[in-house]
Structure formats: structure tokens, C-alpha cells
Amino acid sequence: MIQDARVLQPEFVPRDIVHRTHEVNTLTAALDPVTDGQQGETSLLYGPSGSGKTCIARYVTEQLRETVLDINTQYVNCWEDYSRFKTLYRILEGVDRSLDIHRQSTPRDELLERLREYDGPPYVVILDEVDQLEDKTVLYELYRTSGLTLVLIANQTENLFEPLNNRLASRFRTATRINFDRYGIDELVAILEPRVRWGLDEGVIQTPQLELIANAAVGDARVGIESLRVAARRAKHEGLEKITDEIIRNAVPEAESEIKQRNVDILTEHQKVVYEVITEHGEITPSDLYESYRERVDDPKSNRMVRNYLKKMENYNLVRAEGHNRGRKYHSVS
DNA sequence: CCTCCACTGGAAGATCGGGAAG
């Protein structure tokens, strides 16, 4: 059934990109100065999740690494490294300058200074989920660091630079903007096909079934690939020769709930309680929510802290907030 | 229409845990 499970991982970057050629070319052009040892243009990739932003960014930098010998690249997921310190640390890691910063008591600006001292070859840094950075000023600090070329990735660009003051924000608005749309059915099928070819035994799944997946994934490649993986795993588990339509119909919702479950797993105990209260009620007002939370835990956190938890869970797409001020209600996500 | 107040989210400072320096 399964030949190479790596190909079915969402992080897998294919050798050839058959779509998004315009996006690839635009990003390649923005990074072109790097091939002459210069600093590239800052670029900003934006669009809905599963539309190929991360994949394209990694693909283009991979290509650069193959054609240009003298270059450093690093991928930073700001969702995981959401603080200024963690982001800077990860970037230093990419040029092996973080070795002796295992200690936490380094002077406040040591990390940024080290980065500015860097005088090696061009350094391309991908900042994924950049809208999740809680201290956006680090963007400006990085922008002003010579030798660094930034590739920013975000879901939407609406309020991204709002926390920066106007003068700084306007600099970022001149970045090369690359818009990603949702994949169409045919495109999604074409993305799944090579993964089927390399990842699965021959003949276990046919094109019409890939269309089923593509339809259900509504343009989200991550959901599509995850669904394919779940379907193959299920078929293998049931000892089937082929992936049936029945399996696919169940695989897509299961893939979606697995993606969600991964986010639930990383919540703290208190956050999980808040999450449980919301899912049990389906819809609840802030005061009722905090009241229930208080009853369920020993040593409850403050109301303000629970609001931070809620914000975080909203970002993780685990809960939905509706209404403003007194009309606010928290919903579970179906 | 107006008023009120539940709710949000920024700011500042306290606390905690951990690692380094004295």
C-alpha cells in the first residue's frame, strides 16, 4: 500500500513545481540579487492556508542553494517561535552563531548584535506565519540588518504592519507582494498525483478518487495531502488492495480533525479546560465561560489570562469569537 | 434615542524557573 511515507508528509517539498509558476518566478526575481552576493528584495507571500506559500518559499530557496554555492538559508515558523528571542535565536542558529547562547542570561540585545556582526554570504530567511509574531518590531530590526533577505509569509496582510509606526510600515509595504489563491480541483489533483506515484503502490488509487479528495478539501492542499495519507493508512489497516470511495469519504473529516487535534495537544492543562467548556456548550458568553472554568480547576488563572488563552485558541482555529463588546460569544469550531 | 456596563486588549509590573557569575 504505502511505499514512501515521507512523500505523504505535508512538509515534503517536491522536486518539480508544476503550478504557481508565476509565483515562483516573482519570488525568484525578488531573490535574484542574492546570486551576485547582494541583498535580495524583501518579499511578502500571502493567501489562505494550504495554498502553497510555504512550499513555494522552500522550493525557491532550495533552488537558490543548488545554483548559488555561497548562500545561507533558514526557515523560521513564527507560530512556534513567536517571541522576539526565539525568532532571533532560530535565525542565528541558521548561521551557527547560537552555539554559546544556551544560557538564558545573555544581555538583552546580544542576539541582534551578533546577527548584525554577521558578514558571511547572503542569508535568506523565511519567516512563516509572520502574523503570529507577538512583537512585530523584530521585523523592523531584521529589515535593517544588512545582508539579510526576508521572505515573509502570512495568511492576510490586512493589519500585519499596523503595530509598526507609519514610517517603518511603509517600508514593508514596498515589499514584493505575491498573492496566492486557493487551488482549483484540477490543480489539487495534480499536486496529489506525484505523491501517489512516489508514495503509494501502483494502482491503489485512481484519478476520480483524487478528485473526490480535492473536492472535499476545497482548495486546501494541506487538507488534501493529509486526507490522502489518512486514506492510505486506513486501507492498509483494513488489509485492502485499493483505496475505496468509502474510505475517502471518511478520510477527509478525519484528516481535518487530526489537524485540529494536533493543536489541542499542545495546549496547557488550563487552556484545555477552557477549550472543553466551550466545546461542551457550543456557544457561551465570556462571563459564563470564566465562571465554568473557575469551578473546574484548583487555583484558577485570572480573567485576563483566560482572555489571552482565548486569543491564542482563536489563532489556532480551535474556537471562534463572534460579536463585539457585550455581544461577544465564543463558539466551538465544527 | 441615550446610557450603561460587559467585554476587550494594551501597559506595567510581579513572579517564576533556570542558568551564570561572584
Place this chain on the structure above:
DNA sequence: CTTCCCGATCTTCCAGTGGAGG
């Protein structure tokens, strides 16, 4: 050992806001 500094987490305080309910 103590002291100091760090990031991370959390609390306290509060200004601003706009929907509920007269």
C-alpha cells in the same frame, strides 16, 4: 551558597468601545 539577569507567564489596572436594554 547567594545574587543577578534573562525570557516566559501571569496579575493588576484601566481606557476605550459598542451592543443591550431601557
